[in-house]
Amino acid sequence: MRSKATQWLLSVWGLMDPLYYACSRLEYVGGKENGCRSIFRVRLLRYKGETIHLSDGTTIAANDWLLKIHLHNVRLLRELMQYRSDIQKGRYIFEQVKAGLPYVAHHLYHHKQSSRIKGIIGVTMLNKGCERLGFDAIDIGNSFYRWFKMASHWPMMTVAQHRLMPLVRPPKYLVMSKEKLFSLYGCHLIH
Template sequence: MRINFRKTGLFVWNVIDPIYFHFTRLGYIESKFDDRRIMRVRLTKYKGRKVTLSDGTEINKNDLLLKIHLHNIKILGQIQNNDSEVRRALMIYKFVQESLPEIVHYIEIRGNTNEIKGLIGITMLHRGCKKLGVEIYPIQNRYYKMFKQIALLPIYLLSSSKIKKK
C-alpha cells in the first residue's frame, strides 16, 4: 500500500486550518471571485524595528497595520494539478493581484484609512512582489526568522513539485 504524502498532508491541513483560523483571529476579505477568496486579514500593531518605505512613510513600533495571510490550503487546492512551477507562480500572482483592490475596499469599509499605515505579511513568495507594489524587508530577529522558516516548511513541501529531487 502506497501512501500519497501530498494528499495526506493536504487532508490534515484542511482539518487543522479552521482551528488555526479561529485562534489567529483572522477574517476573510469578501471577493467577487468567491472561489478565489485567498486573503485573510486582521488588524495588528507593528512590533518590529522602524522601517521607512520608499514613499517616505515611516512604520514605527505600535503603528496600526493590516496583517495579510494567504489562505495557503485553498491556493494549494487550486494549483495542485499544475506540474509547472512557472504556471503555479503565475496563478498565485494573479490571485494576489485580484485581491489587492479588495483589500483597499476592506480598509475603506472599516473606516480606518487614516489609521492603517500599511500592510504586513510574511511569505516565501517574494518574486514578482515589486510588480505588485510591495516592498520587501527581511526579518531582523534571527529566532523569529527561524521560527517562521520552520512554520512555512510544510507549505513549501506540499506546494513544490521538486521535493523528490531535494
C-alpha cells in the same frame, strides 16, 4: 504515492484550518464572486519590528497599526496541485494576489480603524516579483522570528513543490502603505 501523501496532508490541514482561523482572529476579505473568495484573510495588528522606510516615503515604526495579510494556504495549495511547472505556479500565485488586493483595499478603506492603519504587511518566502505588485520586500531583522517563519513555511513550500525543499530563500516582510494600496488597488476597482 507522493500525490496520495500530499492529498492526505492537505486533507488534515483542511480539517485544522477552521480552528486556526477561529483562533487567529482572521477575517476573509472580498465577496464570493464566481463562488470563490479572495485568497486573502486579514487581521489588525500593532507592528513590533524595527522601523521600516518604504519606497513611497512612508515610515512604519513600532506600535503602528497595520493590516496583516495572510494567504489562505490550504486553498492555495489545493489549487496549485493542477500545475506542474514552477513558472505556472508562480504565475497563478501572482494572479491570485493581484486579484485579491482590491478586496484588501476595500476592506481597509471601510475598516472602523482605517484612519489609524498605516498599511498592510505579510510575511512570506514567496517574495520574488512582489515589487511588481507594489510591495516593498523588507528583510526580517529578528533572527529568531526569521528562523521561526522559515521553519513554519517550509512544509507548505515542500507540498507546493512536490519535493523536499532546501531552506534557501529567507522569508521577508511584504509591506505596502495604505496610500499606495489605495492608489494601485483602490475601492473604485471593485464592482
